[in-house]
Amino acid sequence: MKRSALQFFLVATIAVLLPAAGLTAALSSGVTYSMNFVDINGNKLSTADGHVTIVVLTRAADWEKARAVGDRVPDHCLGNPNYRMITVISFISRYRAIGRKIAAMVIRHRANQEAKRLQARYDAMKISRDARADIFVSTDFDGTISSQLGEPPGASDFCVFVFGRTGELLAQWHGVPSAKQLAAVLKS
Numbered sequence: 001m002k003r004s005a006l007q008f009f010l011v012a013t014i015a016v017l018l019p020a021a022g023l024t025a026a027l028s029s030g031v032t033y034s035m036n037f038v039d040i041n042g043n044k045l046s047t048a049d050g051h052v053t054i055v056v057l058t059r060a061a062d063w064e065k066a067r068a069v070g071d072r073v074p075d076h077c078l079g080n081p082n083y084r085m086i087t088v089i090s091f092i093s094r095y096r097a098i099g100r101k102i103a104a105m106v107i108r109h110r111a112n113q114e115a116k117r118l119q120a121r122y123d124a125m126k127i128s129r130d131a132r133a134d135i136f137v138s139t140d141f142d143g144t145i146s147s148q149l150g151e152p153p154g155a156s157d158f159c160v161f162v163f164g165r166t167g168e169l170l171a172q173w174h175g176v177p178s179a180k181q182l183a184a185v186l187k188s
Contacts, residue, residue, distance in 0.1 A: 027150040032167045035148045037138040040104050048167030054085040057159040072179040079127035085137045
């Protein structure tokens with residue numbers, strides 16, 4: 001009896017200490033996650049607010065991978081208010097010193113450039129909507145968002161998550177999913 005009580009205490013202690021040590025658990029498909037974000041323009045966003053949401057977790061250095069995910073989003077999602085992509089830029093410790101305001105300026109500039117690319121795609125599809133209004137970017141300087149997404153703060157993994165309208169995790173990848181993989185999850 002003493003042994004099982006000791007084992008229980010040990011497991012309970014480890015369970016309490018793991019989050020404190022900065023270790024996180026991966027998200028599970030089918031589970032609902034209501035995560036809230038504020039983007040660089042002050043928009044309040046959530047994974048459980050009625051949109052199908054693609055969340056891309058990246059470092060600033062991997063912006064081309066985030067662009068590749070955006071390029072692979074199926075046409076039926078573009079300009080459609082039921083779908084949204086949020087790019088979360090995780091700043092690892094050595095980049096935190098640049099400051100939030102400078103980072104936000106650089107990110108806004110890059111978002112404006114991406115909006116021009118997206119607007120060309122909108123125009124080709126005859127979507128009469130400002131593409132810039134559909135680009136959402138959040139910054140993660142303290143690891144809060146990364147931790148919510150089950151990734152250790154400052155991790156170098158590039159991750160893509162797709163959440164259903166109520167926040168149910170539909171799919172996740174560590175790397176850039178193919179257009180076919182994204183389309184299968186985002187089917188209309």
